[in-house]
Amino acid sequence: xxxxxxxxxxxxxVERIERRLLExxxxxxxxxxxxxxxxxxxxxxxxxxxxxxxxxxxEGVEDVIQNDILFKEVVRQKDSGATTIDIDGxxxxxxxxxxxxxxxxxESYDQIMTIAAxxxxxxxxxxxxxxYKPSTSPYSxxxxxxxxxxxxxxxxxTNGLRVVTEVMDVRKVAEVSEFADVLQIGSRNMQNYDLxxxxxxxxxxxxxxxxxxxxxxxxxxxxEHIAHEGNERIILCxxxxxxxxxxxxxxxxxxxxxxxxxxxxxxxxxxxSHATGRRNLVLPMSLAAVAAGADGLMIETHSNxxxxxxxxxxxxxxxxxxxxxxxxxxxxxxxxxxxxxxAAVYGR
Ligand code: PEP
Ligand code: MN
Numbered sequence: 001x002x003x004x005x006x007x008x009x010x011x012x013x014v015e016r017i018e019r020r021l022l023e024x025x026x027x028x029x030x031x032x033x034x035x036x037x038x039x040x041x042x043x044x045x046x047x048x049x050x051x052x053x054x055x056x057x058x059e060g061v062e063d064v065i066q067n068d069i070l071f072k073e074v075v076r077q078k079d080s081g082a083t084t085i086d087i088d089g090x091x092x093x094x095x096x097x098x099x100x101x102x103x104x105x106x107e108s109y110d111q112i113m114t115i116a117a118x119x120x121x122x123x124x125x126x127x128x129x130x131x132y133k134p135s136t137s138p139y140s141x142x143x144x145x146x147x148x149x150x151x152x153x154x155x156x157x158t159n160g161l162r163v164v165t166e167v168m169d170v171r172k173v174a175e176v177s178e179f180a181d182v183l184q185i186g187s188r189n190m191q192n193y194d195l196x197x198x199x200x201x202x203x204x205x206x207x208x209x210x211x212x213x214x215x216x217x218x219x220x221x222x223x224e225h226i227a228h229e230g231n232e233r234i235i236l237c238x239x240x241x242x243x244x245x246x247x248x249x250x251x252x253x254x255x256x257x258x259x260x261x262x263x264x265x266x267x268x269x270x271x272x273s274h275a276t277g278r279r280n281l282v283l284p285m286s287l288a289a290v291a292a293g294a295d296g297l298m299i300e301t302h303s304n305x306x307x308x309x310x311x312x313x314x315x316x317x318x319x320x321x322x323x324x325x326x327x328x329x330x331x332x333x334x335x336x337x338x339x340x341x342x343a344a345v346y347g348r
Contacts, residue, residue: 100127
């Protein structure tokens with residue numbers, strides 16, 4: 001942390017800050033710059049960062065620059081490689097591209113069975129679908145609940161797929177874990193710290209979506225909460241962030257993909273469906289995401305997109321999904337990667 005005292009700060013005020021930092025365990029260098037006292041303070045290990053606010057509110061302090069180490073678990077350690085998360089034979093983060101596909105919401109046996117069979121044949125390795133759905137309006141469909149989980153599991157097992165589904169409530173973590181291979185924490189819950197800690201205490205890999213307006217630092221701190229509880233099997237998911245422009249549902253922050261991969265050892269997948277909210281943008285953004293280094297994609301697809309109970313406008317047809325897989329494979333190959341296909345899973 002760097003503490004800049006006001007010019008003309010009283011001797012007692014400067015001393016008080018110096019004492020405070022030393023008491024907290026900081027190593028200090030005190031320099032005089034342009035008539036101001038500046039403390040360069042460093043501490044071994046991770047801090048919660050709370051001291052910054054307290055120092056900033058002290059008399060005689062002009063500004064505090066926070067550069068303490070806030071992460072321990074999710075940061076990329078020197079010489080440590082990327083983490084590969086093995087989901088029952090599908091290794092996410094190992095260079096291959098994992099495709100997660102399925103409807104926004106599990107609607108019925110026929111719906112999920114048809115979609116699962118088709119996406120598996122096209123190249124998806126994991127099946128998505130909401131059983132417990134977050135919804136902005138309390139009057140929207142909230143999902144089939146446990147029945148949805150059962151249908152999702154059956155559809156995945158029949159087709160050699162793994163299950164990714166959202167858990168919204170601390171009280172449902174055990175139930176969703178019974179059926180899911182990967183627990184999804186949705187955007188709206190990225191800062192639900194009790195929920196993060198609960199999935200952190202479990203053994204299911206977690207797909208952590210970026211919050212609606214979350215900074216990268218906040219997103220990584222959310223991941224740190226999970227890792228801190230012991231579960232390091234975390235997959236980050238960039239799904240677009242709020243901006244002033246309403247042309248697309250969100251703004252897909254593609255730069256976040258290489259940036260986060262530089263800063264952490266965790267795999268990063270991209271969800272172009274929620275990021276754009278537009279069916280015709282899902283393909284180009286998928287290709288761009290793979291070219292940018294994404295470890296996977298999460299795509300909403302449906303046998304009859306127009307009839308999709310939720311998110312119809314961003315849901316692509318099964319044919320479009322098949323075409324997307326073909327093109328993603330080409331881009332993957334062009335950048336020296338391949339798709340973790342259903343076929344590889346069938347081969348187990
Ligand atoms: C979803 O994937 O079903 C979903 C609701 O996404 P998000 O949390 O990104 O809005
Ligand atoms: Mn959706």
